[in-house]
Amino acid sequence: MLRISGLSAGYSRIPVLNDLSVEVGEGQFVSIVGPNGAGKSTLFKTISGTVTPMAGSVTFEGRDLLSVAPDRRPHLGIAHVPEGRQVFASLSVMENLQMGAYTEAGRRDWKDNLDRILTWLPVLAERRNQPAGTLSGGEQQMVAIGRGLASSPKLLMLDEPSMGLAPAIADFIFDKLIEIRRQSKLTILLVEQRVAEALDSADHGYVLEAGRVVLEGNTRTLRADDRIRQAYLGM
Amino acid sequence: MTGIIWTENILQALAAGLLVGTIYGLMCVGLALIFGVMRVINFAQGDFMMLGMYAAFYIFGALGVSAVFGTSAGPYVAAILAGPVLFCIGYLTHKVLISHVSGTRTAHLEGEGHYAQLILTLGIALILTNGAMLFFGSFLYSLQTPLSTSAWELGPFWGDYVSVFVNKARGISAAISLGVIAVLAWMIGNSRIGRALRASADNPTAAIYMGVNVDKSHRIAFALGVAITAVAGGLLATNYPFHPYVGLEYVIVMYAGVVLGGMGSIIGAFWGGMTIGLVQQMSTLILPTQLQNTAIFVFFLLIVFFRPQGFFGRVVERT
Numbered sequence: 081m082l083r084i085s086g087l088s089a090g091y092s093r094i095p096v097l098n099d100l101s102v103e104v105g106e107g108q109f110v111s112i113v114g115p116n117g118a119g120k121s122t123l124f125k126t127i128s129g130t131v132t133p134m135a136g137s138v139t140f141e142g143r144d145l146l147s148v149a150p151d152r153r154p155h156l157g158i159a160h161v162p163e164g165r166q167v168f169a170s171l172s173v174m175e176n177l178q179m180g181a182y183t184e185a186g187r188r189d190w191k192d193n194l195d196r197i198l199t200w201l202p203v204l205a206e207r208r209n210q211p212a213g214t215l216s217g218g219e220q221q222m223v224a225i226g227r228g229l230a231s232s233p234k235l236l237m238l239d240e241p242s243m244g245l246a247p248a249i250a251d252f253i254f255d256k257l258i259e260i261r262r263q264s265k266l267t268i269l270l271v272e273q274r275v276a277e278a279l280d281s282a283d284h285g286y287v288l289e290a291g292r293v294v295l296e297g298n299t300r301t302l303r304a305d306d307r308i309r310q311a312y313l314g315m
Numbered sequence: 316m317t318g319i320i321w322t323e324n325i326l327q328a329l330a331a332g333l334l335v336g337t338i339y340g341l342m343c344v345g346l347a348l349i350f351g352v353m354r355v356i357n358f359a360q361g362d363f364m365m366l367g368m369y370a371a372f373y374i375f376g377a378l379g380v381s382a383v384f385g386t387s388a389g390p391y392v393a394a395i396l397a398g399p400v401l402f403c404i405g406y407l408t409h410k411v412l413i414s415h416v417s418g419t420r421t422a423h424l425e426g427e428g429h430y431a432q433l434i435l436t437l438g439i440a441l442i443l444t445n446g447a448m449l450f451f452g453s454f455l456y457s458l459q460t461p462l463s464t465s466a467w468e469l470g471p472f473w474g475d476y477v478s479v480f481v482n483k484a485r486g487i488s489a490a491i492s493l494g495v496i497a498v499l500a501w502m503i504g505n506s507r508i509g510r511a512l513r514a515s516a517d518n519p520t521a522a523i524y525m526g527v528n529v530d531k532s533h534r535i536a537f538a539l540g541v542a543i544t545a546v547a548g549g550l551l552a553t554n555y556p557f558h559p560y561v562g563l564e565y566v567i568v569m570y571a572g573v574v575l576g577g578m579g580s581i582i583g584a585f586w587g588g589m590t591i592g593l594v595q596q597m598s599t600l601i602l603p604t605q606l607q608n609t610a611i612f613v614f615f616l617l618i619v620f621f622r623p624q625g626f627f628g629r630v631v632e633r634t
Contacts, residue, residue, distance in 0.1 A: 128524055154526035166521040168514045170579075179514045182507075182525045231525070 081106045081267055082127070082235055087136030089126045095134065096122040098291040104235065104269050104284075109261055111278040111299065112271045113312065114288035120271035121163050123288075124239050128160045129153055140235070155183045157234030163243060165224040169213025173204055176212050176223050180230030189232045197226045200260055218249035225253075229260070238270045242277070250274065254281055275312035279303050287312075319476045326479045328596045330469070334481070336592025337489035338550050340585035342565065343572035344496055345544030347584030350573055352516045353536050355417045356429055358436040359408075360544055361566025362443035363401060365559060367545025368552040369451055370397040372458050390460045391491060394549025398495075398542040405541030408439065409534045417533065440562065447559035458552040460484055488550035495546055496585060499539075503581060512536050516579075544569070568608075571615045576625050583627030590614075590626075 082104040090096040096119040104110045112120055125131040127138060129150025138145040140156060148156065159180075168176050177197065181190045198205040201222045207215060212223050221241055228236055238257070242250035254277045261268055261281075272278035279285050279299045287295040287308065295302060302308055342364065349357050375381050375393035384392045416431035462483040470478030503509040515522045515532040522529050548565075551557075572591050576583030591611050598610030618625070 130520060130523065149528075151523050151526055151528045154524060160524040162521060162524060166518055166524075168517040168521060170517050171510070171513060175510055175513075178507075178510060179522070179525045179527075182511065182527055227525070 081108075081141060082269065083137075083139045084123075084127070085137055087123070087126065087133055087138065089122055089131055089133040089136075091122075091131070093134075096291050097126070097133075100136070100288075100291065100293060102286055102293070104267060106234075107265055107267055108284055109268045109282040110270070110284045110286070111282035112269070112286045112288055113273070113275045113278050114271075116273065117290075118288040119291040120288055121239055122291075124160060124162070124237055124271060127153075127158065127237065154231055154233075155185075157183075157185065157232070159228035159231045159233035159236050161224045161228040161236065161238045161241065163239040165217070165220045167212040167215075167220050167223045167227070170211055172209050173212055173215070173223055174208045176227050177204070177230045180227035181232075183231045185232035186230050190230070193230050193232060196264070197229050200229075200256060200263075201226050218245050218253070221245065221249075221253055222256075225256070225260075229264075229266075233266070235267045235269060238268065240272055241270070242272065242274050250277070257281055275308070276303075279308075319473075322473075323477045323479070324600055325597075326477065328600050329593070330479050330481055331485070332593035332596035333589070334485040334489040334592075335596060336589035337492045338485075338547055338588075339568065339572060339592040340588035341492035341495055341550070342544050342547035343569050343576065343584040343588035343591075344499065344581055345540045345542070345547065346569045347573050347576070347579075347581050348536050348540035348543070350570070350578075352512070352579060352581070353417070353533055353540075354516075355413065355533075355537065356432045356436060357413075357537075357540075358433065358566065359439040359443060359562075360541070360569055361562030361564070362440045362447075363405065363541045363562075364544045364548035364565055365447060365557065365562040366404065366443060367394075367397045367401050367548035368458070368557045368561065369447065369456070370400045370545065371549030371552055372456055374400070375458060387460055387462055390458045390553045391487060391550070393458070394488075394546055394553070395491065395495075397549040398546040401545035402538045402542035405538035406534055408541075409537040412439065413537060414530060414534065440566075444559050444562065451559060453558060455556040455558050456552075457556040458549070460553050462487065463554055482554070484553045488553060491550060492547065495543065499543065500581065508535070568611065571611065574625055575615060575618055577627035578625065580625070580627035583625060586626055 084100060084102045087097055087100040088095055100123065114120060122131055126133050140158060145153065168179060171179065177194065181187055181193065203219055204222055204226050207219060212220060215223065241253050258281050260266065270278055270282060279302055282299050285296065285299045285302045286293050295305065346360050349355050349360065371393040374396050375389050380393045381389040412435060416435050465483050466480040467483060467486065468478050468480055472478065503512065511527045512532050514525065515527055515529045519529045568591055572587035573584045575590055576587030594611050594614045595607045598607050602610055
């Protein structure tokens with residue numbers, strides 16, 4: 081579904097990503113893990129178009145994504161739940177979800193999507209008329225995820241959904257993702273610093289270090305890998 | 316007896332203030348879209364308003380609006396039609412010029428982007444003023460309607476002594492202003508495009524992730540702001556004569572209104588403009604007319620001193 085090959089990107093000619101190749105198949109849940117500064121967010125921004133790559137290609141469903149304007153990419157079925165949540169602070173929770181449904185598909189499926197989103201994330205129903213900026217971090221993360229789902233995506237990209245959250249709330253978010261994935265059969269691409277949770281939720285994983293893929297494979301194999309166990313899982 | 320005269324004068328000034336204030340409110344709402352919401356500093360706003368006045372004048376005279384709608388309703392139809400005309404001018408101005416110094420191109424510059432906006436819009440203002448001088452000359456124009464010189468009488472109250480006269484032209488202008496604001500408030504608050512405008516102002520990067528063409532949103536907001544101020548200009552022209560330099564008189568009042576109301580608040584800008592209209596008219600009770608603009612700024616300073624975020628402004632900066 082999403083194929084990234086030979087991608088190099090960065091800011092002001094300082095490369096952050098170096099000849100990176102990642103593939104996400106339809107229906108897959110893929111996690112990309114790695115330490116801070118490995119280039120995870122830059123990868124997402126390149127897919128969304130807010131960072132322009134220096135080399136390489138990105139295709140989505142066989143289509144060259146780099147030639148599509150950034151604001152048209154969501155309409156192809158790519159939802160980006162950005163790092164730090166980035167909810168529309170002055171808009172109500174419901175309006176944030178409606179903004180998610182700005183895509184053609186999102187508008188078409190609005191009623192069904194809203195029902196499903198509010199069933200998965202009932203706290204959003206309670207807070208529906210509250211400005212999103214007044215919510216707690218965990219609730220804002222749920223708004224951001226709900227907003228992504230409201231676009232009727234084919235691919236849901238999540239950038240560090242656990243960032244800045246208490247461990248219990250982060251666990252709750254991961255559980256929700258697994259539940260949403262099981263019920264919706266959505267293709268998910270997740271980047272995370274919390275390696276254990278990210279690998280537990282996904283079926284395929286990549287380990288990114290200094291802009292390069294250093295390991296990839298089935299998440300069960302990765303979890304058993306000695307290098308991962310020592311460097312990230314503290315075992 | 317002096318008590319009665321005073322009561323009448325105060326009520327009269329209040330009525331005039333409310334009417335003028337409503338039109339000023341509309342004018343400020345136009346700027347609020349551009350300055351308060353999109354954070355573009357537009358010095359040419361007064362000159363776009365001046366263009367709106369001339370547009371209304373020529374639509375009234377040349378396009379046969381006066382023949383179809385008559386001399387009473389015609390000027391109002393012309394003032395409203397000045398909106399779409401200035402919308403197009405605003406849209407093009409943004410596309411060709413303003414977009415280079417605003418929106419996503421300067422999103423990473425923080426405050427820096429504003430310097431280029433200052434110079435650019437000041438330049439546009441000069442070109443518009445001098446261009447108008449060249450094309451229209453320095454004569455005073457006005458969009459006269461027979462209604463400018465007639466009034467409705469309210470009252471008499473308290474026996475036969477006190478009655479208030481409401482100028483018909485201003486009364487109708489104020490009613491149209493309220494109508495335009497109601498439509499705009501509904502559009503910004505409830506429509507898909509209005510929501511996209513607010514989202515683009517709130518968090519441009521996230522708006523792109525939603526599939527919003529942020530540059531186009533900014534362009535529409537700019538054009539809409541210009542159009543609304545132009546309609547206010549057309550409405551003011553039914554009561555006040557105008558000339559190519561009239562923009563300067565109003566642009567300062569507009570910024571004062573937007574800041575009074577609170578940055579980023581459309582409704583706040585309306586109340587800011589209303590306050591300025593009221594202060595201006597009420598000040599004539601105790602001050603010579605030449606000082607009415609001074610009164611506005613003394614009041615402005617007091618408000619800024621005691622409530623720097625404006626009437627409707629949020630104390631907390633947006634994140």
